[in-house]
Amino acid sequence: MKILNVGYIALAPFIGGSERSLQIILLEATKSKKINPILFCPAESPMYEWAKINNISTEKVALNETDSFLKVLKLRLQLVFLFRKYNIDIAHSNQVWSYPSLSLVPKLSNTKLVCHLRDPINEDIDWWLKVKADALVCVSKYIQDSLKSNYSAYNEIANIKTLINPISEHALANAKNVEESKIAARKKFSLCQSKITFGFIGQISPVKGVLEMLEMLSYCQTVDWQVIIAGHDTTKQQDYLLRCKAFATELGISKNVHFLGFLEETEDFYHSIDCVIMLSKEEPLGRVPLEAGAFSKPTIANSVGGLKEIIIHNETGILCKIDSLKNIAETIERTSLDEYDAMGINARRFVEKNASPSRYLSNLHSIYGKIIK
Known part of the structure; x- marks a missing residue:
């Protein structure tokens, strides 16, 4: 299979567990020669500077500016434009909160959609996943079970997988001393x-x-x-x-x-x-x-x-x-x-x-x- 251009979408107002997991994915992807990662996040996110320091391609996207219809429309069109610019094969939202920003993507590009589910799930999940993803990644069986109980379109998604978060090789510290x-x-x-x-x-x-x-x-x-x-x-x-x-x-x-x-x-x-x-x-x-x-x-x-x-x-x-x-x-x-x-x-x-x-x-x-x- 060809090297995939994957756009990772992250709101990331601070570096928490979800962001640390994404950092590991991005670093491992750059080493794998199977995935070419591009990070899309707000300019003020600490993830933006982190990506620059670690030589990961990144674009400033105002994912946090959604207080008006025009801003939301501009954001969605900007993402479509950037996905075409980078020839993005897959758009991977790091959390459900940034997933709605991808709603125009299926209509205006050939990019496939993936959403990572890292947070508790309730009956609101139908709104967040209004646009059906091509794949959903759950951080635990507990989350996948919650998704199955609350998401009306669960059986319509062919690819729903549970993947436990990775821990960096650096964190897997040497046992000596x-x-x-x-x-x-x-x-x-x-x-x-x-x-x-x-x-x-x-x-x-x-x-x-x-x-x-x-x-x-x-x-x-x-x-x-x-x-x-x-x-x-x-x-x-x-x-x-x-x-x-x-x-x-x-x-x-x-x-x-x-x-x-x-x-x-x-x-x-x-x-x-x-x-x-x-x-x-x-x-x-x-x-x-x-x-x-x-x-x-x-x-x-x-x-x-x-x-x-x-x-x-x-x-x-x-x-x-x-x-x-x-x-x-x-x-x-x-x-x-x-x-x-x-x-x-x-x-x-x-x-x-x-x-x-x-x-x-x-x-x-x-x-x-x-x-x-």
């Missing part, structure tokens, strides 16, 4: 070297269960622990972040809680911890347990959504229910550092087997090939 890396990372973050160290990384928002995590840790009386919280509250007022900080003080555990803010590079975060805690109330997949596994770190997670697909209970991590925070605390008190290390080794093996970027791109290329034929 693990202890040295841990010591250096803890020193960088001013952490105690001897305490069992938990970590949370991601958006600091109610759905991620950060308040619940803090309350749960306050019940851990027989474990000498500390926790680092990396990420940012994306709201202007920072209300939830402020509540978390105040709650840590109220619980009397603030000396053990370290808020790091947003981290551009996450390696030292994973090096410094013994285990990730992820008490999300809803999670389409959960990229963090895969990233943690790449660094041989297990995850304690709420048993919801796609998390159940990437964490094997008592093998690569611990699945629990956040309706009983004291029970989770009791589990932590019974778990030794050696047990965290053993689960971390298993988590690494799981990631190597299921989330390698080369395997991911091969599966994605197979999907592209089917719709081109």
Whole structure:
């Protein structure tokens, strides 16, 4: 099959899990010699500068300017023009939110359409996918099942696949000098070297269960622990972040809680911890347990959504229910550092087997090939 020109459409107002997954796809595509990737995103998106730095072709497209009919029409016509300019074979929307901008493409070009489904799905999906895609890519079986239950045209789409997000080769860190890396990372973050160290990384928002995590840790009386919280509250007022900080003080555990803010590079975060805690109330997949596994770190997670697909209970991590925070605390008190290390080794093996970027791109290329034929 010829080299495919694939246009990746990304709103990407910030770099989150969806964007990190796209970065891996773009980098792997440039190495594969099977796909020629072109990124289409807003000029103010951090993905635009990232693409330039990494020598990935990119075009500024105002995907975020949709507050009037004329702007929407201009955006859609611009995409059609650019697809013709680059001879785009496939337009791949990185999330459902940017997919409607492709509505004129089937009428005005020969470009095939792919939409990546990375977020929770409800009955609104019919509106977002009003124009039928040639293929839909789901990040988990949980998302694919939700799609089947809510999308009226599900049976009309021939290519619907589940692909677990890839983890970069760089993140699949060398296993040597693990202890040295841990010591250096803890020193960088001013952490105690001897305490069992938990970590949370991601958006600091109610759905991620950060308040619940803090309350749960306050019940851990027989474990000498500390926790680092990396990420940012994306709201202007920072209300939830402020509540978390105040709650840590109220619980009397603030000396053990370290808020790091947003981290551009996450390696030292994973090096410094013994285990990730992820008490999300809803999670389409959960990229963090895969990233943690790449660094041989297990995850304690709420048993919801796609998390159940990437964490094997008592093998690569611990699945629990956040309706009983004291029970989770009791589990932590019974778990030794050696047990965290053993689960971390298993988590690494799981990631190597299921989330390698080369395997991911091969599966994605197979999907592209089917719709081109």
